[in-house]
Structure formats: structure tokens, C-alpha cells
Amino acid sequence: MLYDLNVPWPVNDYHTKPTDVELYTLKNTIVTLHTLGYDHIAINFQITESVKIPLNQTHLINPIDIASLQKSLSPQFPSIKLFSRLTIVIYDPAKLQGLAKLQAQFDILAIQPLTEKALQLSTTNLDIDLISFNLGAKLPFYLKHKTIGSAVDKGIKFEICYNNLISGSIGYANSPTNPIDNIQFIKKNFIYNVLQLVRSSRSKGLIISSGATLPLQTRNSEDILNLLRTFGLDQSRSKSCVTINPERVLVNGRLRIKSFKQTIVMDNNEISSNSIIDNDKEDPKKKTDSNGYKKRLDSTSSGRLLKKQRKR
Amino acid sequence: MVRIKHRYILFEVLYPPSNPNHEEFVKFSETQEDALLTLHQASPSSINARLIISTIRKSIQEHYGEHGVGAAGLSINMKYWSNKTSTGIIRCDRESFQIVVGAITLINRFESNPVIIRCTHISGTIHKCEEYSIRRSKELIRLINNSALRTKGKQSSQFLLSLEESTSLKISDDDRIEIDG
Numbered sequence: 001m002l003y004d005l006n007v008p009w010p011v012n013d014y015h016t017k018p019t020d021v022e023l024y025t026l027k028n029t030i031v032t033l034h035t036l037g038y039d040h041i042a043i044n045f046q047i048t049e050s051v052k053i054p055l056n057q058t059h060l061i062n063p064i065d066i067a068s069l070q071k072s073l074s075p076q077f078p079s080i081k082l083f084s085r086l087t088i089v090i091y092d093p094a095k096l097q098g099l100a101k102l103q104a105q106f107d108i109l110a111i112q113p114l115t116e117k118a119l120q121l122s123t124t125n126l127d128i129d130l131i132s133f134n135l136g137a138k139l140p141f142y143l144k145h146k147t148i149g150s151a152v153d154k155g156i157k158f159e160i161c162y163n164n165l166i167s168g169s170i171g172y173a174n175s176p177t178n179p180i181d182n183i184q185f186i187k188k189n190f191i192y193n194v195l196q197l198v199r200s201s202r203s204k205g206l207i208i209s210s211g212a213t214l215p216l217q218t219r220n221s222e223d224i225l226n227l228l229r230t231f232g233l234d235q236s237r238s239k240s241c242v243t244i245n246p247e248r249v250l251v252n253g254r255l256r257i258k259s260f261k262q263t264i265v266m267d268n269n270e271i272s273s274n275s276i277i278d279n280d281k282e283d284p285k286k287k288t289d290s291n292g293y294k295k296r297l298d299s300t301s302s303g304r305l306l307k308k309q310r311k312r
Numbered sequence: 313m314v315r316i317k318h319r320y321i322l323f324e325v326l327y328p329p330s331n332p333n334h335e336e337f338v339k340f341s342e343t344q345e346d347a348l349l350t351l352h353q354a355s356p357s358s359i360n361a362r363l364i365i366s367t368i369r370k371s372i373q374e375h376y377g378e379h380g381v382g383a384a385g386l387s388i389n390m391k392y393w394s395n396k397t398s399t400g401i402i403r404c405d406r407e408s409f410q411i412v413v414g415a416i417t418l419i420n421r422f423e424s425n426p427v428i429i430r431c432t433h434i435s436g437t438i439h440k441c442e443e444y445s446i447r448r449s450k451e452l453i454r455l456i457n458n459s460a461l462r463t464k465g466k467q468s469s470q471f472l473l474s475l476e477e478s479t480s481l482k483i484s485d486d487d488r489i490e491i492d493g
Contacts, residue, residue, distance in 0.1 A: 028340045028341055031340060035326075035348065036428075166418060215340075216428065218328075219428065220430040223431050230410050
């Protein structure tokens with residue numbers, strides 16, 4: 001069971017619709033990843049904090065049509081499981097509001113902090129699963145073991161996205177934030193930033209994902225681990241970066257939707273570890289209603305009885 | 313007496329769909345058979361052992377520098393390469409195989425062909441690589457056949473036949489390619 005939690009959705013805002021070619025490229029990327037052995041794949045919708053999210057129209061918040069993608073792929077590729085992920089790029093943490101409303105719409109919530117303040121806030125206050133950095137550009141702050149370590153202890157994972165390394169020049173064209181960086185620095189920055197992450201997290205709580213916009217940018221998981229080991233990733237902890245750590249991110253994100261206070265899951269059918277992760281049997285209405293899976297005690301039959309008894 | 317130890321790297325070259333105007337591009341995600349057959353294409357004859365070795369050296373030079381080329385790049389040696397199945401075996405020193413695999417991972421094109429190279433097996437003897445390669449080909453044929461059954465009535469393609477041939481792969485001495493440093 002391999003996980004790739006970052007396949008970018010072709011558009012980055014709510015106005016444009018992806019073209020047919022872009023959708024085919026996305027599908028091809030997913031199929032290529034499947035052939036390389038990945039079966040849990042998260043499609044990443046990345047926006048900056050300035051993009052206005054239609055918070056009042058809950059059905060519009062998630063533009064990724066997971067159901068139809070899954071439907072078109074599942075007859076031929078039954079083992080592919082698709083998930084949706086939201087990444088918000090933040091400069092100023094104060095602007096970030098209404099995160100709670102987003103949580104029910106996406107399987108995974110991730111933050112890409114661009115300032116130290118934003119990183120600080122996302123590790124302490126925000127209820128998120130994943131923190132990613134733009135590894136192709138020089139980070140404007142120093143990663144401290146204290147900050148990163150406390151986030152890892154909380155269960156937040158950090159993402160290493162290897163598309164910068166493989167597609168140097170393409171990765172550059174998509175990031176207009178740092179015009180000073182030129183193409184040859186992307187790989188150097190990537191290696192530097194990975195070393196910083198490895199140092200500050202002590203190789204714990206890292207996940208590796210592709211971030212592939214083209215089928216060409218995907219790689220075999222073992223090869224990527226081997227590559228990162230030559231850069232200095234801890235040998236014994238490297239395997240968990242593609243298996244157990246991303247699984248934890250996914251379970252964490254799914255529990256937010258399906259459980260009460262991330263501790264209790266109720267299900268009429270048999271509960272297995274998969275029933276938490278699976279999102280195909282989900283009732284979309286329940287998902288949009290934030291109380292769908294989170295029942296209060298007094299709204300259930302046994303809870304009401306308990307309350308009555310107490311009154312007597 | 314201690315002998316010099318090597319590592320044998322079994323790799324396969326995959327061809328991802330890259331041209332949106334091509335028919336494959338749309339068909340790729342339709343069935344598993346199409347996907348596997350497109351990825352595991354036969355290589356054009358312009359891709360030969362010499363080109364692959366020199367591309368790997370270039371990649372080592374780019375990512376690991378002069379030290380990398382000295383330590384790992386000069387010891388690599390193509391032991392087997394088949395255009396039909398796009399698989400090959402590279403021999404390198406035991407100490408530096410990680411650098412070689414790392415550099416192979418970072419290659420994304422041979423001349424003008426966009427490729428993904430995937431190292432499927434690393435072993436101390438060439439024999440184990442052969443065995444693994446045969447097992448893999450069989451598994452691949454099984455997958456493709458299963459998928460073809462699901463979609464029904466598709467003819468097995470030319471590539472499948474060449475794969476079937478390769479399950480009886482035996483690397484004879486004539487097949488082994490020797491390339492000098």
C-alpha cells in the first residue's frame with residue numbers, strides 16, 4: 001500500500017474550469033502512479049489565501065469532482081482510491097478564517113506557510129494534517145527543531161514534494177513568487193531545504209509525494225527513497241515516508257469528517273481500518289452538513305433515555 | 313582471497329504519454345491493458361546501451377559532481393539491454409550503487425524521448441536479476457491478459473508476444489554487451 005498525497009488539480013481558483021486535455025493529463029498521471037504501485041492518491045487543490053472561497057455555498061467549496069473521476073477509473077482500476085486535498089498558501093495567518101467550514105469538504109487539509117509567523121501559527125493553532133513548503137525556492141526563515149518537533153509530536157506531518165527535483169525548469173515557470181531564483185537554483189534549493197527538513201525533524205513525520213503535473217514526473221517510490229537517502233534521509237525511517245506516515249495523515253483527515261472529536265467513530269456496518277479511510281460510500285449530504293457524522297449524545301435514542309433518567 | 317563485489321541493477325524504461333495530439337493520450341486511462349502496453353513500449357533502436365550509459369554519466373555529473381562521476385560513474389557497465397522489452401541490467405560497484413540509482417531516477421529523457429526509468433531490482437549476482445526479470449514479465453503478461461479479458465475480444469499485441477519470448481530469457485554470452493570505460 002503506497003500513498004501519494006499530492007497530485008495537483010489543474011486549476012488554482014474557482015473561476016476557471018479544467019480543459020479536457022488537462023483532465024486527461026490528470027487521469028494519465030493517476031494511472032501512471034497506479035502502475036508504479038501507488039493506490040491511495042490525493043488530488044490537491046492549491047489556492048492562495050487571497051482566493052475567495054464560497055463559504056456559503058457548501059457544494060461549491062470543493063471543485064474536484066472525485067466521484068466522476070473515480071467512476072471513470074474504477075471499472076478498469078478497482079484498487080485506485082482517490083481523495084481530495086486542499087492546500088492553502090498563507091503569508092498572513094490573520095487572513096485565514098472559516099477553516100472549520102472547509103474541513104468537512106476535503107479529506108486532507110494542508111497549509112503552505114510562506115513566513116515564519118504563518119508556520120508558527122499553523123503548527124500551534126490550526127487544525128490541519130499536513131504542512132508543505134515550496135522546496136524549489138529558498139525558504140525565508142530557518143526551520144527550528146523546536147517548531148518542527150512540536151508539530152510532529154502533535155501529529156502534523158511535513159511534505160517533501162519531489163517534482164521540483166525532476167522537472168527543474170517547469171517547476172520554476174509555475175512559481176512567480178521569486179523571480180530572482182533561476183532554474184539551476186531550484187535543484188540546489190530543493191536539496192538544501194530537504195536537508196533542513198531532515199535535520200529539524202530528525203527524519204520523523206515526513207511524507208514524500210510526487211506533486212506531478214505530468215505522467216513523466218512520477219517515480220518509483222523505492223527509487224525516490226534511495227535518492228533521498230543519498231541526500232541524507234535517515235535510512236531506517238525512510239520507508240515510513242511513503243507508507244505509514246501518509247496513511248496517518250489520511251486517517252487523521254478522514255477522522256475529522258467521520259468521527260466525534262477525532263476519537264469515536266460510529267458505523268452501522270462492521271468497522272475495519274478501511275471503513276475510516278474509504279470515501280466512496282459517503283453520503284454527500286451528510287458531508288456538507290457538518291453535524292452529519294458528529295452526532296451529539298442527546299440526539300441519539302440512547303442518549304435521550306439517559307438524559308430522561310437523569311431528570312428523575 | 314577476497315573478490316571485488318558488485319551490484320547488478322535491473323531497470324526498465326517506461327514511456328509515459330506526453331503528446332496530447334497522439335491517440336494514446338486519450339486511450340491511456342481507458343483500460344489497464346492500454347496503460348501497461350503504452351508504458352512498457354519497445355524502445356526505438358536509437359536508444360542503445362552506449363546512449364543509456366552516457367546519459368547516466370551525465371546525470372551523475374549533474375547531480376553528484378566530479379566526485380560522483382569518479383566514485384560511481386566510471387565503474388558502471390551495461391550488462392544486458394533489450395530494446396524489445398525495454399529492460400536492462402547495469403553493473404556497478406557495491407559501494408556506490410545508491411548514487412547510480414539516484415542518478416538514474418533523475419533522468420527524464422533519452423535524447424528526445426521522455427522516459428521514466430524504474431529500478432526494479434538490485435542484486436549481488438546477475439543470475440538473480442535474470443530470475444526476477446522473468447518473474448516480472450510473467451506477472452505483467454498476467455495483468456495484461458486479465459485486463460484484456462475484462463474488456464474482451466482484444467487481440468494480444470506484438471509487444472505481448474515479445475514479452476512472452478522474454479520469459480524464456482537466458483542471457484547468453486553473445487547477448488552481454490561489453491562497453492569500455
